[in-house]
Amino acid sequence: MTRLLNTSAFRLAAIYFALFATSVLALLTFIYFSTADFIEAQAEETVDAEIRGLAEQYREHGLAGLVEIIDQRIAAAQRTPSRVDDTLYLITDPLLHKLAGNLETWPEAVERGNGWVSFPVTEEIGGNVETDDARASVIVLPGNFHLLVGRNLRDARLFRMRITDTLGWAALITLALGVAGGLLMTRNMLRKVDAVNRTSTRIIHGDLSQRVPVSGTGDEFDQLAQNLNAMLDQIERLMAGMRQVTDNIAHDLRTPLARLRARLEVTLIEKPDETRYANALRDTINEADRLLGTFNALLSIAEAEAGSRRDGLEVVDLAEIARDVADLYEPVADEAGLGFKFTVGDKVMVRGDRHLLSQAIANLLDNALKYTPAGSVALRVETGGGKARVEVADTGLGVPADRRSAVFDRFVRLEGSRSTPGNGLGLSLVRAVAKLHDGTVWLEDNQPDAAAPGLKVIIELPLAASGAGSEPDRDLTPLLPAPGPALAVTAEPPRDLGEV
């Protein structure tokens, strides 16, 4: 309960309740005064009308007629059951002795001005003696006879009482409703906030899978919950990525480190021998170099993924970058006895980082050459569909469809590729580089119907907006070589390389 009192929701409810209660009370008070005044004014009007009627009677029939009519009126009023006389009459002689009327004595009246007087009257209603205010007008007739016509203000009193009662009840009901409503509202809001808090606490304690419940009403709390959930999803994704990386690093760096350590230890245990020592050291250095290579590759990926170099991107010609990389790898294909085909459009301008793009294409060619036992490797760079497109295709064994997304993950190497040197980071870097350039990368079968389907890796990058000389719509059939000066390098059959 104290917690309830401390919440902002409760404070809000309390303020709301105070405002509401004040308004209700003000309204009722206004009704009270205006209605009571109205009833009194009406009483005076009734008396005025009565006096006018009696005055007429007096003019026509004199005092005797007046007394007669008053007696008649009183008799008529008394015939109405359980009804006290609302209208009061009294006619007296100059010595204020009663001649007729329903008041026994001349009342001790208080002057109210304008010929109005007020005085208390008592009557017996159902055994109770009640005192009420009466309002009356006094007229002195010729001969110093006095006529008093008045009206009992009992109705006004009763009405006031009713209003006061109502006010009291209204105040009570308002209080009850306000408190109950406030509590309910607060509880409701607290429940929603509590849900968020409970979820946060669980997340703080390590359960990142928790999500804030969404009620489905689409209110601000739902929006808050949805935003929080989206944020948590993102965090969880990042965490999972990070965990995967650390797991991978732990596994893929620990294994070679363990091997390295074991080799050194074994060398020490065995009998000292200089040649063996030298060999062990050389092997160790090689192993350390491989580890450093892996480490550098991881750093490159992390750098590309962090996107910190996005500011340094400038408009570069992807065709030229690819040409340089092709130039570097063409002899390698040649030596491996593979055909190498390089097709490139005129100018393929993208906003990019030359070093990272070179490295990505180099990684793809490296993979293609490594995993193609026979046939050819093709590199194609062109514009098509408003995008820059880099394709590296080979005639190797390809990647089964269900493994195509996995091979982009760090350290993932397909069965059967473990015997070839490599760290399983090549495609991870390619994906990170594509992402840094707001591009996409995916895998396809190069020749779907052949026994060796081969692999085609496609990178698509957005063209630079101000690509000088590039005409994005020119080449609508991306499978045909782009018109214009296209360079096609096709390796000749493998030559004898002699002593290498």
Place this chain on the structure above:
Amino acid sequence: MKLLVIEDDREAGAYISKGLSESGYVVDIAAEGRDGLFMASSGNYDALVVDRMLPGMDGLAIIAALRSAEIRVPVLILSALGAVDDRVKGLRAGGDDYLVKPFAFAELLARLEALLRRGSGPPTTTKLRVGELEMDLLARRVQRGGQDIDLLPREFRLLEFLMRHVGQVVTRTMLLENVWDYHFDPQTNVIDVHISRLRQKIDKGFGKPLLHTVRGAGYRLSAE
């Protein structure tokens, strides 16, 4: 030849100094940035090896101070920061070469020798000559023993780099950086393949091989 190594890590300093001494250099070590600057300011050294991150004074600040004092000694920067931007920053501060830690000692040695020779070589030539191998940089023509050798543009640049560093060990990384301007490590032995192609053209059919493989380090072009 006298070298100054400014390196705060004692073990790394000792490793570099030992290796260089065994290669015939006289080596001084400064373990702190300011000391290093004072020693280098004396102008008694033929080349400096400067670690980028030092206590007392940053490696790049030392180089900048030396350059503003008109001391033109060749400087090789050592750094654990290997990104392209870091490299650019290092060279812009006045460094002559940039080597990322950790490195093979052969790499350090080859780069230092390249730096030391650079100062003494003829500044502008149009013709390079190694034994009977001749390169005309203007006509972009290569001959060996009067016989024309047909080279692709990239092979020409590769040979030019080797000829400019005649007699020196040139590592694969140096070739990749200087001939291709790549600062990443291609996983396959791409450089070896390019060298073997070049060797086909300049050595095959001629008496004495000019292009030698230096085991564990790289290549050397020499007439001896």
